[in-house]
Amino acid sequence: xxxxxxxxxxxxxxxxxxxxxxxxxxxxxxxxxxxxxRKPYIDGLPHFRACSYEKMQEIVTSITFFKELCEEQIxxxxxxxxxSSFVWRAFRKLDFVPRADVFNHMTDENLVEIYSVDNKQLYxxxxxxxxxxxxxxxxxxxxxxxxxxxxxxxxxxxxxLGVKVATGEIPDSYTPDIEPHLLKxxxxxxxxxxQQVKLISPLKRNRRVEGLLVIxxxxxxxx
Numbered sequence: 001x002x003x004x005x006x007x008x009x010x011x012x013x014x015x016x017x018x019x020x021x022x023x024x025x026x027x028x029x030x031x032x033x034x035x036x037x038r039k040p041y042i043d044g045l046p047h048f049r050a051c052s053y054e055k056m057q058e059i060v061t062s063i064t065f066f067k068e069l070c071e072e073q074i075x076x077x078x079x080x081x082x083x084s085s086f087v088w089r090a091f092r093k094l095d096f097v098p099r100a101d102v103f104n105h106m107t108d109e110n111l112v113e114i115y116s117v118d119n120k121q122l123y124x125x126x127x128x129x130x131x132x133x134x135x136x137x138x139x140x141x142x143x144x145x146x147x148x149x150x151x152x153x154x155x156x157x158x159x160x161l162g163v164k165v166a167t168g169e170i171p172d173s174y175t176p177d178i179e180p181h182l183l184k185x186x187x188x189x190x191x192x193x194x195q196q197v198k199l200i201s202p203l204k205r206n207r208r209v210e211g212l213l214v215i216x217x218x219x220x221x222x223x
Contacts, residue, residue, distance in 0.1 A: 013053060020048055020140075024041055030070045038129055047141035048137050069123075083107065087103075087106065087125060097203065099201050105198055109217070110217060112213070113214045114211055119162075133189075133190065147187075151182070181194070182195075193220055194219045197214065197215075
């Protein structure tokens, strides 16, 4: 690789770093207006910088999507903690069509996550960030399954159910028979929760299942 190409790539990486920093700072400012104080990144952005250039691009696209989602929610006079309007906004922006019953299972106290069928986390609601001590850099730069630990058998059970919903074997919203279980952040002084999966539901785009909605509860426990 020529010196010129290396210099261009370094400039491109520097631009992505600045875009990530700006977006994460803005999100944290919006969170603070509703009483949630989250650190945007670790000094030096070690997790973000450890990613490939292509992964950095993907991360910046993802966090920019969420920043814009928050900005639109606030601009229209809604609170970020208003689950129904915020999740519905995410559906529209992601072009997902949910099952008609999902909002019957959702309260403002629930964690709500949206995944693609290939296991990428596309959306986390405001309550998720209330129940989390990770920086935005960690959440966006580290694969979600490397951030938390739980009983391996429980992980496989949840994963298998997700596959069945994603493949259409379970075609409707599904209340899984999964007992509350311990979920721990994989970091020093990480938080622990008793988590309950309330609902897994398919999300369609162009009449095909392209995503999954997961509704949960999480109660903090003493470490």
